[in-house]
Amino acid sequence: MKNIENPVVSIHYTLTNKAGEKLDSSIGSEPLTYIQGAGNIIPGLESALADKSVGDKLTVTIEPKDAYGERNEEHIQTVPKEMFQGIDNIEVGMQFQADSSNGPAIVTITAVEGDQVSVDGNHPLAGEQLTFDVEIMDIRPATESEMEHGHIHGESCNHG
Template sequence: MKAIEGSRVIVHYRGTLEDGSEFDSSEAREPLEFVVGSGDLIPGFESAVVGMDAGEETTFTLDPEQAYGAHDADLLIEGPRAAFPLGELVVGQSYTFQLGPGKEAEGRISRLDGDTVLVDFNHPLAGRRLTFRVKVLAVD
């Protein structure tokens, strides 16, 4: 049975960046299970498994628009250090920020510059080309 929109698919995958470094893999844990077309995964990943059957393998590369989108400069927010919780902030570290009542978002410290902090609220893989190696284990 080939995967179509609405199929439940189980895969093992390995995701790498352009330099070949791995950013994610299911190979050392449970396989990934999803419904094609549900929107639970990045669009290019779901599209790539359409037409595949159990036992098939493929490798594909996604442009940012098919993955986590382009890096959006509007999601870089600069603020005074005094507005952040006490304690050490680390460049590259992710923190959960309260944006209002019941509203929070994860952002990474992009720059510490004296009394100012630059936080990047883009997905860590935004703007990146991603390559996936996928093996379909089951299609229902």
């Protein structure tokens, strides 16, 4: 990766939490592909992969500040149920996109009491120490178009 400018990296990974519970994995599906240095993945993992080569395997534990951040109690609010117009049945665990001071954010319903709804705008993995078991599958240069758009272009991309 050291000799490629703006490398596109494909990895297989298994993600576990501090208790060792498997949270996610790419094993058995397509590898995760991202542009190294473009901020497409969490900072701690991107940093750990910076000088790796195809075939390298590593286990890296990432603290919350270098993953999805610490939990922030200010991101938890109670709002009137009427803010969810058009939704007949609001239930704990449902997720919605909301506008925040930092742009669009995903909020999770944590409680519904009468006409009040509690929402949590923290990332579900905020405050978690995460461990990734990673294998580098492929590294290639990013295309000009990928660099222009800041992400890789593949089947799910609609512009390129």
